[in-house]
Amino acid sequence: MADGCACDRHAHMYLTVSDALARGLSVADPIKETEAVSLIDAIGRVLAQDCTSKVDMPAFDNSAMDGYAIRTADLGNGPMFTLPVAGRIAAGDDGTHSAPVGTALRIFTGAPVPSDFDAVLMQEDCEVTADGIRFTRRPKPGQHIRRSGEDLKAGAPILRQGCEITAREAAVLASAGYGEVTLYRKLKVTIFSTGSELRQPGEELGPGQVYNSNRYMLRALLGKPWIDLTDVGPVEDEPALLEQVLREACESADLIITTGGVSVGDEDHMPRLFAEIGGQTDVMKVAMKPGKPIMFGRRGDALYVGLPGNPVSAYVTWQIIGSHMMARRAGLHHTPQTPENAVLAEPLERRAGRQEYRPVVIEGVMPDGTPRLRLMAPSYSGRVALLAQADGLAVIPAETETLAMGQVLPFLRF
Secondary structure: OOOOOOEOOOHHHOEOHHHHHHHHHHHOOOOOOEEEEEHHHOOOOEEOOOEEOOOOEOOOOEEOOOEEEEOHHHOOOOOOEEEOEEEEEOOOOOOOOOOOOOOEEEEOOOOEOOOOOOEEEEHHHOEEEOOEEEEOOOOOOOOOEEOOOOOEOOOOEEEOOOOEOOHHHHHHHHHOOOOEEEEEOOEEEEEEEEOOOEEOOOOOOOOOOEEOHHHHHHHHHOOOOOEEEEEEEEEOOOHHHHHHHHHHHHHHOOEEEEEOOOOOOOOOOHHHHHHHOOOEEEEEEEOEEOOOEEEEEEEOOEEEEEEOOOHHHHHHHHHHHHHHHHHHHOOOOOOOOOOEEEEEOOOEEOOEOOEEEEEEEEEEEOOOOOEEEEEOOOOOOOOOHHHHHOOEEEEEOOOOOEEOOOOEEEEEEO
16 A cells, blocks of 8 residues: 555455355354244234135125126116115125116125125215115226235245234234244343443443443344343443353353453453353454454354443444344345435545444435435544534545535435
């Protein structure tokens, strides 16, 4: 590298973000154990089976409107049509109604359409008279009738293994007749924060002490129905204690997440301790800013992710790498967030070498609707308040040294 280059001179020693993510996903083996759970209790969990519809959807011909069921063959040449009303069908009726030729049936949305009736008139298109109904618009056969199986036929695929059961998935499973589904068991996750300086919100701070924001950030990020979370809390920078907590976590959890202690200082004990208890480290440093000191590896069946201690660094490395590893470990078919295009509201000069995720605020929009971004402070890895104030992260490629005002770049919206 030539003298005078504004590059990070050690960046070539680190993995790129994409390589680190690929390596992380390669070691995040999905859990295999499954359990049968009632649909009412499956909301938010991870589906462990491909699902096909158990029934035709809809299960029977039914009315798409409130109105009148008719036989189009009963109608003459018009221009005015009149029919007496011979009965009434509501949703939940059995659909066995019969009516004389030349009559209509009052019908409501979702009610079964008798097999010999082939159209439904909207009530807005009819005039109710003392003798029945009168209308001028001749309906076409099949009008306003939802045919059996037109949405899905029995046996048709509806959901794939690995999806998270949210509102849409729950609705289709219920409609398809699933009272019970097969799910992956909950992912067992253990978290703890390292650092003798940490105190909990509400406690009095002494000299050199800080509040433990990472614990609460992780609790919020991990508050998912498919996670069984164990929160150990803060652990002091005492190697014997850290080793005991780490060893116990590796024996009981599918995934261990820690914050702090993964850099190269004298009090950064986690890399050494993880190796001493038999852990295999796969990644130590990544060419990203913030978040260069991140480590992950395996010990037995446990996956370990060590995040930086600075809260913005911890948040960014988790969102960009750690969260995707966790999703794969849980059995989710997970698609990372796709960045949208945005433009810079100001020029930027920086040191090239690491891919940067800079907190930004949306200052406005361009005429085509593209967000216009204002960069926040250039030094921000420990400034957690910026996360609450930011609208997202601008992604600045590793090799970029300068960006002009109006430059297009990727934007990850919060």
